[in-house]
Amino acid sequence: MSTMATSGTAQPQKISVLFVCLGNICRSTMAEGVFRSLVKDKSSPYYNLIDKVDSCGTGGYHTGDEPDDRTMSTLADNGITNYVHAARRLRDSDFRDFDYIFAMDNGNLMDLERWKDRGKKSSSSKAQVMLFGEFSGTGRKEVVQDPYYVGRDAFEKAFEQCKRFSTNFLQQTFPDVDT
Template identity: 50%
Template sequence: MAALRNLSTDSLLNHAVKAPNKHGVSTDGAIAETSTASSRPISVLFVCLGNICRSPMAEAVFRSLALSDQRLGQIDSCGTGAYHEGHSPDPRTISTLQENGIVDYEHSARKIQVADFDTFDYILAMDGENLHDLLRLKTRVIKKKDAGLNKEKLSAKVMLFGDFGGMKGEQVADPYYGERNGFAIAYEQMIRFSNGFVAQVLDAPE
């Protein structure tokens, strides 16, 4: 998927304005500001390039670990590009999940939307390039006067999912064009990052 990076921030913004978001709930702040004492649950969005390999795997793993946790709200995933919009996850993602006991996950790929920055508490990128794209888009959204959103509420915490893995800046390599074991490596990372998120955000002392 990395070879397909050709969408500009402008095209992301234009697409997002035309297609209002139907996913998610809430806003965000820094980790310390999003506490378990909040009156509403925390919502999380996972993002990669095409939303068929890494981000749906992250969503599925996170859902399985956080099952029935009342501190969490909407959990979703999307891509910075629309290359696979409407498609199911890569079969290798699904088989990796199934091999690890996650057998009921379904998802339809979608592209990041402007409203996601207003409705999710955490927007977690899989790698540095997608993080860069997300931060640029958020900056453009904040500056755009006719986006139809309350600019003061665009406070989603945009960061690398790997920052919760114990080594700040850790990225998830795109396994799309690689060997099958790339999906197994990504799965291990998703488990570790998800556990780190729970420990650092949900279970953090108030």
């Protein structure tokens, strides 16, 4: 974690995070909603450490759509009621604009790596592209399975994973923050 001096005191540098799945209506929006709930409240110890949080899809199937109703109801059932998002597709600029880009599964990760490596974009990229499940806390990488065709229980599992991964990521990235 890099730091920058502010008034003689080293402060952690703000970071930006992008969550990516295929269509940007289930998993990546779930992750964004959960992550925002942990960092964007003024009482959060991470409030001043996160610059930007967003989500998108590798495909443009749902561009402009709101998140799946089951995503929104799962978030609401867990106390997250202020999340608003319109689906969008991944952009070349995302690799320059975000510090971390988290894929929900291995297919998304491969798509992100191919996208990043096309043309000259990789030389201007600052993003660390990785599987979100690297922060599982279990010692092994996990994937967030697409719950779209599975049902409500799969949305609940995705929520649990997103909360656990987000918490672990924040604790590992900002180890000196009192939580």
